[in-house]
Amino acid sequence: MPTTEASWERQQTPPRQNILEIEGLHTQFELDDGVVQAVSGVDLAIARGEVLAVVGESGCGKSVMARSVLRLVDRPGRITGGQIRVRTDDGAADMVSAAPETVREVRGKRVAMVFQEPMSSMSPMHTIGNQIGEAIRLHERVTKAEARARAVELLGRVGIPAPERRVDEYPFQMSGGMLQRVMIAMALSCGPQLLIADEPTTALDVTTQAQILDLLRGLQEETGMAVMLITHDLGVAAQMADRVAVMYLGTVVEEGRVEDVFRAPRHPYTTALLRSVPKLGSGSRERLRPVRGMVPHSYRRPSGCPFHPRCDEFMAGRCDVTVPEPLRDQGRPGAVSCLLYEEHEEHEEHEETTP
Amino acid sequence: MLTRNHKPAAPPAEADPELEFDAAAARSSPWRLVWRKFRKHKLAVAGAVVVLLAYVVVVFAEFLAPTSTSTSDSTLTYAPPQMVKVDLSWSDGLQMYVNGYRTERDPETFEQIHTLDPDLRVPLRFLPRGDSYEMWGIIPWDRHLFGAAHAKDKVFLLGSDRQGRDLLSLIIQGSRVSLSIGLIGVAVSFLLGLLFGGVSGYYGGAPDTLIQRVIEFLMAIPTLPLWLSLSAAVPADWGPMMRYFAITTILSVLGWTGLARVVRGRFLSLREEDFVTAARLDGCGRIRIIFRHMVPSMSSHVIASLTMAVPAMILGETAMSFLGLGLQSPAVSWGVLLQEAQNVRTLETAPWLLIPGVAVFVTVLAMNFVGDGLRDSADPYKQ
């Protein structure tokens, strides 16, 4: 994506250093009844220290995309194309083609992941201290005692009270919120440069969610790691992210700075999503204007723009025929994939770009 | 920079993209979905074909067996299997034949030794006349599917046993007992299991505790001594038919426990399902909830575990008969046939006596494959 790089570098004063670049990623699931294109040509990049929220409804491919980054897609899923470049000490590793050793090296050490269900990603048979220690010892040569000391320190950092005591507890002895903290501690154990958090607070209550989001924010600022936050909750995205990517049926339909996307959404899907959520504190009882229809079944990807059957701005003969390309705008970083817009040469001044 | 293009044209026709995708599935009944899933399980389909063929053999045993079980030739004991050969040079088209036996005596032991004589030809044909029988006890007939062209010729495609009977015919006739005992036994234990498992799972509490303890008790008794004592209790003067029923009863009385546990487990988990709650709130009575909501939801699981129980029963019968606790000659079953293979010395001279074991092996394996496939496809709604 040379254009992206170029435009970003012109935009932002410290030159962007991407630690993850996804280009043309395709991941599909070959099922008995057909092929599901879970991720269908995604381009994304995350710079050092940036928080990118990937939002979308269930089935939009956001989780599969995130798992693809760590090559965690299990059969019958398969990455069928594209590149996933993770910055390493000596350049970049392409996770799509990298050797298994490189993939293991990247997992945990460079890129760590936190999942929605902390319980199912931990072993019920081992104490949490052992599990964190194990994660550390996988990448670093330390003694068991050192690993344990590190585990206690990490638990303290993620706000678990009395970490010296709780390090010896088993996962079933902890609540969902505490376990999510443990997961985060484990993810942080090797100081990753990117943390992928896949719906980290979806299973949690709202007050616990606030605690975990606070924690993530604090840790991100403290360590300077980048965060890719996968969420269906627009509120979480708005509160956490620097940039947002909106996904629909395996493609990124709009992407940009969080203020731009939420204040002046361009893609009709983003607009529709935002107005589907009752806004807290508005006191409005006006009828909601939801997106029409339903997400199409994954075997039946619509022709042209994937959103066209549900789009209020559908243009017959265009949207159902032409697949929109991501369009970029110099006045506003990011891109939108919609045929409503056209790229112009930069000679007139901004008309519509600023909110 | 970006500018907005046109004003939107007319919105698209109200389409239902998502409902058109799988209209067939939308209307398929649950059983068709099970079938669709089962079909993808190649091994299970192959197993199902084998099992089906085995039961075809059971039904048409008299016709398929070249001879009756009572036909024996004391001059041809422990005769080795004969290979069917085809002579293409025969003037009237093909001629199938086997090589006949040449009998010699061992100069030391004076035992008869039968060897195949390449110069002797015993012609074979389809639908030859042979021993007369009554098909299913009603239709008298004397044709068999395949056999010696002349009734006086002896043909032992899989060899003969101690009494000079045709092993192939014995295996075919023996399948009747061996394979039906599984079905009948499972049918009986199915009723018991469904009854006790259902009571246990639906009512819970004291009945549940009682039934569970009984099941644990039954499961804790070692099988062999129990068989021994139970079959010792069967009077020695009972005929083969009575013995058959006695064995079936023994097997099913011991076999229902596993099934009862499956049924109980399903009941317990279904009781908590939202759709059962919904049915209760809809005002459905107990009977309606059980038979309209719970039983259909577990029928496929129950069928899967039934399929797994049939081979266990077959093995049980085989084992009992092999040990001399079950059926006895002149009744024919695979277990009874294998009893003949107990002696190492006979095995050395007549290894083909183990062939009934192959029949047991293939059938049980096939049934297990079917059971596996059914278990995996039993819940077509699980993702």
Next chain:
Amino acid sequence: MTAPPSEVTATAAATATGTAPLLRTHGLTKHFPIRRGLLGRAVGRVRAVDGVDLTVPAGRTVALVGESGCGKSTLGRCLMRFFEPTSGEISYRRTDGTVIDLAKLDERALKPYRSEIRLVFQDPFASLNPRMTLLQIIGEPLRVNLGLGAAETEERVAELLRRVGLRPEYLRRYPNAFSGGQRQRVGIARALALAPRMVVADEAVSALDVSVRAQILNLLKDLQDESDLTYLFISHDLGVVEYMADEIAVMYVGKVVETGATDELYGQPLHPYTEALLSAVPEPDPGARRRERVVLRGEVADASNVPQGCPFHPRCFYARDRCRTEVPALREIAAGRTSACHFAGELELKGCRA
């Protein structure tokens, strides 16, 4: 055996909102025993619902909000007598204006009320029997309760499908062909089949995607307008609750800690827990992020081991000595506003209205 209904005149029970309550609980309690050991002796109890007084005015939407484990779902199911309440009254105003205590009725006497109060489930997948067609699912209450014949059932089900926005042609289809939103419509049609007066919607939109959720919310509102339904809307989503509810009851560990009309409660909460809840909701507005937020410490108390005094005090930023010892009662602070906080009215609590 029908217990004698305790009758009260309906007019005496009118509330400040001006509408007569359709349903009102008094001291409703549901404790689940914790059984341990071989003999299953009760070693403790979970106070899932602990002395709740709740008023549901006819034709309005009352929301029960709270975090998981606060007992809101149990309360909803106790009202329907799906769970047997441990103690307390459920006064229900019948169509003829007389009031009856549902908690004291036996199963047979309860039957007519079972079709007047209906439940919409959270999980649109688990709540529909996958082995039945839509006709059978929605037709079941009709057949069982009204004894309708095949033709009439079919006609009524087709009409119900139309009302919830599904095509009547789908009658003979199985639920597995439908998406979550459509299944939830089927669940709503089933609830409406018997023309209920009250619908308990237990997290009815929580499992749905954002875009579909808005469709279902709209549908619920339309149906309420058409049929004069009363909703008990159980939800943890404060944004949705604000949109749907006329009145709100906030629950914490089995108890109602605050009630009030939606606008007033959101504008000026009277219980610190409500304040924290409102503050914790992430808003889809990046500008709101520098807002000062109340992030609670600790976690929801365990309902089998409720803290002494005010159950919320270990997490409360305003807790004082009195809170550690004395259980606050739910009391009226202003007209139509109650709170179970010793210092309600004294504390300056922040709402979420500008």
